[in-house]
Amino acid sequence: MESLAEIAYKVIADRLIMLDIRPNESINESQLSKEMQMGRTPIREALHRLENDRLVVTQPRKGSFAAPIDITDLSEVGQVRQILEPAAARLAARNIRDAQSPEIGQYVGLIESVGERAVDQGDLMRLDLSVHNAIYSLTGNGHLEHTLRHYGNLSTRIWLVVLERRPLVVEHIAELGPILRAILAKDPDEAGALMDAHVRNFSRYIASVV
Template structure:
């Protein structure tokens, strides 16, 4: 599973989008390690695109605080700063419940069916499951809720902070006994949204974010 998907024949614009999504996925999952140099020529060859789409992608990723560029030194994956946990969590505690409530109120019938289908897949996950694969489910669920909320500005903000939170998760993933319970909490949340229960959805989304912060602090 990956958060980057390529559909159909790519135009120059979509090549840049493809590069952005693919590299973003690797950065937030720490497949590109914090502090690692990013060679745009090598990356372009690996992705099968030109250097221009990769450079455009890296500019967007710098805005997302996932890479940093230095004159005459190059571009590097940003360091994961654990001290940002409280600040990131503070924002997510406000925005994640908002998105969940809005999704419960605004989701289309087709989207509600997708939410239920995803909940069913999560409930059907059989142990043992690779920890990083579980984190990809976490990303997928959050993106689906943001899409269901139907507010692109809210989505942009939430994706940025969810990416930062996921990098923190992945940094300590080997120290956490299992994230299976954390991920499977999503099934109940998705069903509440699909059922249109905005109050329950907002409450569960808040509990999910606060549980994330407590788990991280426990292993630090």
């Protein structure tokens, strides 16, 4: 069973990543406590953890704020992900267990249905982040998973700011389907190559907007 601090962490992290709490916006502990119906101690524990994740900044005598976003960080974050994401996809294809296949198959179905209905930017980015996180969890490497989740969260915040100028194309999300199918087929070379192309394509798309 998850602790209150873990629940608070996940809820607040989602709001920060998806920009429901805007960059530089003050974080009201009392309001969060009321909304989540829990004491302020787990809220503070969650904020401390989010500060370590570079999603929150704390200023003495002023309180906690959503971390600012510097779009120039996107290039450096992208360089890290360009190296690590294909490696994660290859490891996932090598290590996926039969018991994990149904969950990945569900993601394939979600991705392939995206073009059939109207989906807002927030939902698209949540799906993108969820699929990447699912791949990381398949690697069997906790250090790699932690690192990629960290950079995935940071880059998603920046992307959402950039994509306010130009909507995300559904084709980017559709590229995840073949990657997952390659993982299900336990084909590390194909999974790695497709992920490499996926990350490069999105980097080019974002660069055209910035």
